Amino acid sequence: MTKSTLEMTHDEWLMDRRRGIGGSDVGTILGLNKWKSPYQLWLEKTGQVNLDYTESEPAYWGNVLEEVVAKEFQERTGKRVMRRNQVFEHPLHPFLRANIDRWVVGENAILECKTANQYLTKDWEGDEIPISYLCQVQHYINVLNADKAYIAVLIGGQKFIWKEIQRDQELIDMIQERLVEFWEENVKGNKEPIIDGSSATSDFLKERYKELEEQEITLPAxxxxxxxxxxxxxxxxxxxxxxxxxxxxxxxxxxxxxxxxxxxxxxxxxxxxxxxxxxxxxxxxxxxxxxxxNDPEIYSTSESRRLTEKEIK
Incomplete structure (x- = not known):
């Protein structure tokens, strides 16, 4: 099943993201995203926090240069690609979704376009592909039942690399099992994921709970x-x-x-x-x-909460 994205407004697109697990969610659920934790994603999918998608500079330029990367892939490989402005859904698990960059014409394959800064060159050396991207692509292969995928990346605005990724059914099964578990147990079952120790979770919790009432509560043993x-x-x-x-x-x-x-x-x-x-x-x-x-104008002030523990004797 597919859904067109051409006529969606930005708000409709944000709300639609809550209805399933997309490619950008895969790395987060698998614990591979240092910028967002499964706990944060759970809050978003269950509607407990507002979706405020602010595009970062790298994400903005990634979108701008997507067409450049796709055209260069065609030039280097002789293959032809086309846009598919649709949200694809897995036939058995429709909440598993994919919004691919390009479809490779004449093959049962997809193309994923990426950009990376020059300091990440080592992540792409030889046969290397960042694990989060590899899992994202295998997720897309699964949803579209494709045979393989290609991934093309422009590094530092001056080095172009493309690689072929074969379907890895063992990896797909592992990814799908975890995604289904997250959706069924955590999202539909409204079960809070385990709070992890990532910096992303720490920063998020500090920001979310910075305004608290000054009151005492009793906690269990x-x-x-x-x-x-x-x-x-x-x-x-x-x-x-x-x-x-x-x-x-x-x-x-x-x-x-x-x-x-x-x-x-x-x-x-x-x-x-x-x-x-x-x-x-x-x-x-x-x-x-x-x-x-002594001039107060040269000082900046900030507020934060400090967590401390003191043993009761």
Missing amino acids: AFDDLIDQKRELKEAKKNIETSIRQIDNELVSELGKRSASIGISPNNIISWKLVVSKRLNNKLLKEKYPEVA
Whole structure:
């Protein structure tokens, strides 16, 4: 089943995204998206947060350059591609959806167009493809029952690469199982996913709950277990950091004994070079320029919440 996207307004397009799992959701559900967690996606799909899709600069230029990448793929391969302005749905699981970049004419194949900055060149070397993109493409192959896919990428605006991706049924089955589980249990069953430890979740929670009423609540004993676990982890972290410093001290000691700033072992280059950094001396500033130091306009203020725990004795 397919749905046309040509006549959708922006708001209709946003609401339609809530009705299923698209290609951009796959990496998030699989835990491969460092910018968004499954918890955030669950809130979006269940309508608990407003969908405010603000296009980032990389995403904007990715859309602008999509046609350029598609045309270059045609030039380099001799294949012909066409747009399919539709939302495709899986025949057995219609909530599994795909909005592909191009269809390859004369083949049962799709083309996915990407752009990447120059610092990600290594991610595309040889046969390498970023795992999140690979899973996204296999998801599209599954939804459209395609035989294979091509992925083309423009790196740093000056290096073009294209690769062929064969259908991987084992990987498809693994991806589909996880996506179906997320939709059926978490979205339809309204079961909150496990809160993960990603920075994306931390940043999201801090922003979402920054306005709270100053009141006390009673928490069950399970939260004491969490706090105990946190304290144990912090102690383990401290021990690990001490061990790391010990190794650093051994390295510095050996370099210092030999009056060297660089040491070369069979497999590593150890460098202990002088680094110069500048830091504002607030005390000196107040002494020499008190009128500047006391000017409230030079200071910026921000508010944030700090999580602390104190044992009740």
